[in-house]
Amino acid sequence: MSKYVLNVVNVSKTFSAHQSTVEAVKNVSLHVGAGECVGLVGESGCGKSTLARLITRLEPVDTGEISLCGEKISHLCGAALRRAYRNVKMIFQDPRSSFDPRMTIGASIREAIKASTALSRRERAAESVRLLCEVGLDASYDRVYPRQISGGECQRAAIARAIGAKPRLLICDEATSALDVSVQAQILDLLRTLRRQQDMAFLFISHDLALVSSFCDRTYVMRGGEIVEHGPTGDIIARPKHPYTQKLIGSILAP
Ligand SMILES: Nc1ncnc2c1ncn2[C@@H]1O[C@H](COP(=O)(O)OP(=O)(O)OP(=O)(O)O)[C@@H](O)[C@H]1O
Ligand SMILES: [Mg+2]
Incomplete structure (x- = not known):
C-alpha cells in the first residue's frame, strides 16, 4: 500500500x-x-x-x-x-449547486451511501440521520430540500454526504x-x-x-x-x- x-x-x-x-x-x-x-x-x-x-x-x-x-x-x-x-470525496464552494434541487437532503445522502456501501435500505435511512446529527443537523433535515435551508446548513449536509462514503x-x-x-x-x-x-x-x-x-x-x-x-x-x-x-x-x- x-x-x-x-x-x-x-x-x-x-x-x-x-x-x-x-x-x-x-x-x-x-x-x-x-x-x-x-x-x-x-x-x-x-x-x-x-x-x-x-x-x-x-x-x-x-x-x-x-x-x-x-x-x-x-x-x-x-x-x-x-x-x-x-x-475520494469533494466539497465545493457552493453547496447548493452540488445537490439535486429535486431531491431531499436525506435522499441525496442515502444515494451517496448506496453508491459506496453495501448497507440495506433501512440501514441507509438510519445512517443518513446519524450523519446529519454528526454534522450538527437534526433528523428533520432528512426531509427538506436544498432551497429550504441556509448556505451553512447546506454545507453541513454536503459534508455529511461526503463523509458517509468514508473517504x-x-x-x-x-x-x-x-x-x-x-x-x-x-x-x-x-x-x-x-x-x-x-x-x-x-x-x-x-x-x-x-x-x-x-x-x-x-x-x-x-x-x-x-x-x-x-x-x-x-x-x-x-x-x-x-x-x-x-x-x-x-x-x-x-x-
Ligand atoms: N473549462 C475551462 N475552459 C477554459 N478555461 C478554463 C476552464 N476552466 C478554467 N479555466 C481557466 O483556467 C484558469 C484557472 O482557473 P481555476 O478555476 O482553476 O482557478 P482558481 O485558482 O480555482 O480560481 P478561484 O480562486 O477564483 O476559484 C483561469 O484562467 C480560468 O479562466
Ligand atoms: Mg477555484
Whole structure:
C-alpha cells in the first residue's frame, strides 16, 4: 500500500477557447499522505480548482500522472474508476449547486451511501440521520430540500454526504468561502473534529493563507498554474522563500 492517498506527478492542463489558450496547470507535483491535512493556496485564477477537477477526473489531464492510494487512475474507466474514487470525496464552494434541487437532503445522502456501501435500505435511512446529527443537523433535515435551508446548513449536509462514503481523502475547494465569518468558523470546527475522529486526509484549497495556515500541516503555494513553494505550514509562514509567498504573508499581517 502506498504511503500517499494522493500523488500528483508532473501534471499539466491547457484550455483552448476561441483563439486563446490558458495553461491552467503547469507541471504540478503534489502529494497527500494518509491522514495528512494539506493546503493549496493561491490567488484567484491560479489553477487551484482546475487541479482539483483533474484529481477527481472531472477533467482529463494533458500530461502527467495521478495516483489514488497507490493506483494510477488515468487509464481506469467504468467500474474500476468508480472503485478508485470511492476513496475520494469533494466539497465545493457552493453547496447548493452540488445537490439535486429535486431531491431531499436525506435522499441525496442515502444515494451517496448506496453508491459506496453495501448497507440495506433501512440501514441507509438510519445512517443518513446519524450523519446529519454528526454534522450538527437534526433528523428533520432528512426531509427538506436544498432551497429550504441556509448556505451553512447546506454545507453541513454536503459534508455529511461526503463523509458517509468514508473517504480516505476529502478535497475541500473554497468550502467555507461563501459563508459568513461565524458560520465559516463553525464549519472549520466541524472539519477539525472529523479530522480527529476519522482517519481522513484533506486537500484544503483556498485563496486565504490565514485560513489554510490555521488548518493544514503542509502547504503548497500556487501561482500562474505552478507550485512556487511548498513545505510545513509553519516554515512557510515563518520563512517564506518565494517573493509571491512573502507578499501573501505580508497581506495577512497588514493591519
Ligand atoms: N473549462 C475551462 N475552459 C477554459 N478555461 C478554463 C476552464 N476552466 C478554467 N479555466 C481557466 O483556467 C484558469 C484557472 O482557473 P481555476 O478555476 O482553476 O482557478 P482558481 O485558482 O480555482 O480560481 P478561484 O480562486 O477564483 O476559484 C483561469 O484562467 C480560468 O479562466
Ligand atoms: Mg477555484
